[in-house]
Amino acid sequence: MTPHSPGTDQIDTLLQIGFVAAAIVVVAVNVALLYAVRRNRAKRGDVPSPAAVNSRRGQFRVGAVLTAFAAVIFILSVIYTGKARETPASGSAGLAAAKSAPLTIKATGQQWLWRYDYPNGSFSYYKLVVPVDTAIKLELLSTDVVHTWNVPDLSGKRDAVPGKTNKVVFLADEEGEYTGQSATLSGQAYGAMRTAVEVVSPQAYEEFLKQQKADINSAQDRVVGLIKNGEVP
């Protein structure tokens, strides 16, 4: 992933810390194993000293080191998780209307598509369009089974569970298209359940909303007209 949101910046740092911690564990255990095997491989005539090492103080020391290691990881995780959860403030280049509160968009997962409902009543499927440099709050819901909203560059994963709202907060710092794929098995076409976030300028965003609204209205009018004429679509 390439972080493009303040939240994912923090997550990226935490991932690097996690990688270092994991590397320390893997290297420490495996080097110690190899060392023990090389040094203590039985040669002809070797007689092991059978008595057990029982050192209570030694165990306390090892335990203390391990506890400290775990505590450091815990504290760093809490710090960076806290930062990653913060709702960012919209920047000067962002949507003017979203200065005080994040722009709230409803994201509804359904088998096997995402639907996005914008504040002005228009909606889009598959692709979410958001203004750049603007704090966005996605309210995740599901109409059927559990889905996971997952656009790695912009935010961590969050589950959309029926009957329980979850939320995702992000602020895209660069225009462009970011893709993602749902991450919880949701039935047959799960592997093809993708989504995209298109980050555009605030003007283009307003333009998109207007166009989308007009398109939806004209499509609805056409359907209503067809029904009135007796032609069932």
Place this chain on the structure above:
Amino acid sequence: MSEKPRPELVIDGFPGKRRPRWVELATSADHKDLGRILIAGSLGFLFIALVELLLMRLQLAIPENTFLSPVAFNRMLSLYGTDAIFLFALPLILGLFYYVAPLQIGARGTALPRLGQIGVALWAMGGLVLYAGFLFTPSEAGINPLAPLSELAFLSNNGVDAWATATGLATLGFVFIAIDLLTTLRNMRAPGMAWRRVPVFSWAAAVCCWLLLTIGPVLLAALTMLMIDRNYDGVFFADGSGGAPLLWQHLSWIFYSGAYMLILIFAFAAIAEIVAAFSGRQLANRGVVMGSLVAIAVLGTLAWMQNMLTAPIGIGWMYFAMLMSLALIVPFGLIVFNLIATMLGGALRMRAPLLFALGAVSSISIGLAAEIDHSMVAAAWELKNTTDSTAATHFALIGGAVFGGFAALHFWFPKMTGRTMGENLARISFWTMALGILVAFVPLFFAGGEQGEVIDAYKFFNHTGVNGYNLTASIGTLILAAGIVMTLANAILSRVNGPEAGHDPWGGESLEWFALSPPEPHNFDVLPDVRSAEPMRDIRDAIAHRTGSTEAPAQETQPVA
């Protein structure tokens, strides 16, 4: 071994076989027979799981492959996960515990043999039901079928019912076996064998039985609710009618987290026995290792929400899950430290059981290290449900159940059959498996951690930067499977053709090496008073003291006690 007359034994005057051997085996309530059925059966299911894994990896070898249809892939996935956990890992572990633990504590059988027999039968029924699902249609809902996908509204064929029945039968069987084994461990230990003198492996058996008695009923309850939902218009996991989809996640993850820990507790206990035996020393800080195994059971199960860090639960619960998961570093670290401390004073005989045991430690270390990242809340938001978690889980659980299970199998095979497993084939198998697991799962760390490839998907898309990783992983899985099949073949061949082992091939320190190989139906004619955690060492010392020989006798001579 020379047969000496044993006039005190009723068994000498016993009439010969009255029924065919397989009938005797299938109707036996003896813990050794049941243990052998569990072990042999679970290794058979391991082979089936490998076939399913290979089919899935074949589908994922190239991007946007159409070798398996999405539905077929989901079925393979559901069967593979259920087979690997409920039909292979847990029964293999219970089988080894069930065979070895009563011998280790000097019991002449188990306390409630019929209960154990029913348990094994229920597990076999579970396996039958799962694969009988092929006759109509297997489940498509995944390894842990999250509600509401598992509800009738979304999967209306009988696949999920078959899955729930199979899983429920097997779990009920495990609970029965656990009750029998726990009763045995509590009530039938040899005179003088206080809990502090119980061998680590039998101690782990007790811990795992308690764990199963805790988590098994939770899963059984969840499965019952699922069946009510599907067949009797229940609403336990249905949203909008007072039910909660998240309830299923909580209940099922309590079981799966506990089962994960059970596999690792078994593995580390077996490894501890093997490392001590092949170093020729006592285990360093036995008490600390035994305490750590208990801590793993408690903390690991309490960390169930580590699997739900992306679900709509409060951030406080997420920190709680992270705290429990990270706290596991301490007991796991202490165990590994003491294993290495044991090795450092000893003279290591690098035989097959030790090789597999050390491979298990190495593999588990990679898996658990990756799990650290999956426990760090915000990092988990990126890593969860990517192939990174596939790799982490497989390193830990293949390390525990396959490498650890094979280590235990090689170690106790002589006791079960009277023959050792072929050493050369074991070595070739081990190095093939070690190469295979690295080539198969390290690429998935990169595919998931860097490129965010999602888990459980029937295909991946071209131009997402994961083509090479997936192809390598598929090749690696083939290598891993070849290595595993070699050990399965080795076990089958060595049962009849292996070199004869005698009753104590490794110089073990616990009482199972005091019995004949394979043990008599009643295990022991006579038992020594246990005065320490290493009764066999005491016997050897006493004999050396009296006769100048260090050869410890099997039970055909009177023990010196």
